[in-house]
Amino acid sequence: MEVGTMVEINSETVADKVYESGFEGIFTPLFRVRDSSLGAYLQAGGYTAIERALGMSPEDVIEEVKKSGLRGRGGAGFPTGVKWGFIPKDAEKKYLVCNADEGEPGTFKDKYIISLVPHLLLEGMMIGGYAIGSRDLIVYIRGEYWLEASVLKRAIDEAIPYVKQKFNFDVNIRVMQGAGSYIVGEETGLLNSLEGKRGHPRPRPPYPAQKGFMELPTCVNNVETLAAVPFIIKHGADAFRKFGTEKSTGTKLVGISGNVKRPGIYEVPMGVPLKKIIELAGGTDCGGKIKAVIPGGTSTPPLVADELEQATLDYESLASFRTFLGTAACIVICECNDIWKVAENIAKFYAEESCGQCTTCREGTRFIEYLFHKIVEGTYSWSDVDSLEEISTYMQGSAICAHIDACAMPSQKIISTFRRELKGGKRNHD
Template sequence: MITPASETYLLTRAEQPGSHTIEVFKRLGGYAAIEKVLKQGISRSDVTTEVKNSGLRGRGGAGFPTGLKWTFMPDPEKDPRTRYMAVNADESEPGTCKDRVLMREDPHGLIEGCLLAAYAMQLSAVYIYVRGEYRVPYDRLQAAIDEARAANLVGENILGTDFSCEIHMHKGAGAYICGEETGLMESLEGKRGHPRPKPPFPAGFGLWGQPTTVNNVESIFNVPFIINKGAQWFRGMGTEASPGNFLCGISGHVNRPGIYEVPLGISAETILNEYAGGVWKGRKLKGWFPGGSSTGILPAEMISTAMDHDSIKGVGSMFGTGAMIILDETACTVRASRVLAHFYDHESCGQCSQCREGTQWLYQIFARIEAGKGEVGDLEALERISKQMAPGKTICALADAAAIPTLAVLRHFHDELEAHIREGCCPLRSKGEGGQSQSAQEVHA
């Protein structure tokens, strides 16, 4: 039986036919929040305060409070520079595909969120940076912007007021690093997506050197609901420190992979068993990533952990994007680590030596262990390299994203890694359970 979230709001419109059109969106109460703000003359600072009071935390990975981030933008009275927001729709974290659903099924919801953010922070323009592979979401969003413009909701003098805001789309070209906020801005400016050292932070020196806020799609999508129904309503869902619902994408070895709307604080076990139908093929759970591949694997015993920022941190991982990846008992953690290490090695931009060299070494060591050529000392080397990469030792957190899963697999699956080296092959395969490992030739091909 599926236990529904006590109240859902993120996906309710998306379930209606034609939900991507302005007609259906308006019929279901869309654009009421921006109309309320503009027609009732609600002040810009009151909009920011409401978002701040709601306790909404960013859904892009770091969980930073959204309203607080908005207050970092300089006071326009003292700093009259042009101001922007970049909406991060690059969504490349392995296991994560929630923003795709929002943009594809409910693009006007994101546009309304952008308008409210633009009003609150006095932005001249919003840039939506969409993952290049997201063709249908991109087209739906562009069509929705066109519809909104025709309805005087985007552009000059919105709804006959003195509030004006442009919304522009930008297509990514398949680089994970362009999801990192400063890499994203570089890419938007037409340059190579190399992250910038911080400080200066985007609020002081962002797009084209102007004050800029970067927010994730789902973060911004929450805003119209908060303005319509109030911060207290929002705080009625989730936990004290992590309020609201979130979109949990659950994938891997489950019966019903998908995107589910659940309140923060729900147990991972409930999501796995009641929403995703449990581990597939009647097998047992081996391990799970709570929020995308960068968050580090947790063992089956920890599946009762609550899915909120503090609880997941309490068991040594991170909430991340809330995208759970499930591994059943036949999965080889060496192989999983090698696949991920390859991804991070491929996606490193190469600016920092710890990341450029470290990601390459992690991949090579996992590959040789998987190929049955692991050496005594490899596990110590993995740990030493990871600790040289993170935390916070490089320009951006991609190095952390590669090191954290490595340290986690060493912590929770040390015996399995050791057995690979000792036996010269996957211990699951030798017991006839697994067989998912590739041969040495395949790995090195």
């Protein structure tokens, strides 16, 4: 097919990896409709949240989102209402940017929100724009999602005249397509790319809320974060808080892959045991023992068997195991897989995707890949194993952005946990 051809999306094929978890969350009922048109969204009660928001003051909208406890679903988990509150009220021009770069390996949830319920995302963006006082909304979408970009553009063409005519709400939404780099998912790299520059992350401060796109105040939010907002405004913060735990509120879209029978997207309330999610995905596909589970995309340190017994899917539980919820992209790794090959593959990704600005990241990620490669090949020495553990520890936090940690933290966990399985690999104190 010629690139650029408009394609009629068959939502059945797009949705074949979205499964029901047996729980009515905030996305599942809408995913079930399997029709991305404005008509279907209106029939499902769409665009009543923006109507409600427009009847509130922008400050009250921000308060409601703060009360809901919604935290960013793009990886860092920053409270959304607090972030919106950072945008200066008196700035004449400001932007809301939706981060649809979705580059974290294992992560494929935003793709389904965009292709199945694009209007839910657009409604969330409109509410966010209204709350921060911006009518200039931009979606930055990864280049590989050209099909999703065309769904989104079609939805925008339907939505803008609808809200103008129905609520006299004038808004401008643009879609910008990236060119296939991971690092532009990092919000300041994204802003540079939007400006037509190299997608290099910027040093902070200044933060995007002060100087973002074109040096103007900008709020960057993930797709899933924004798509959760209409539910909060329509049903109230308390209804959202009914899902999840005290501190990790709401539901989460989990993308599960690796050694499971039914890899795909499942919506679950925050706080469910990780083991339950693996059960939902049909259990392991090889019948073998689980060696490790990456809980939130490859940048999050894996959990090992005994941790898996206790871990639940929420910010606090995963932090207690010195890992993160990230994007909730769970990757199950069984004993039938070579953990060293997995580690080498992950390190290779981060080495290739380093923007190269910071020496520690440019050289360190490559060196980690090289050392894991030596382990895979069986040509390592004990000083290589020690170096790997030391470098992956000291690299952490030593660059402009968190790309370096995305490589260093999982590598450190893997080498410190599994080195004793290497022939003669025990430390003196083991």
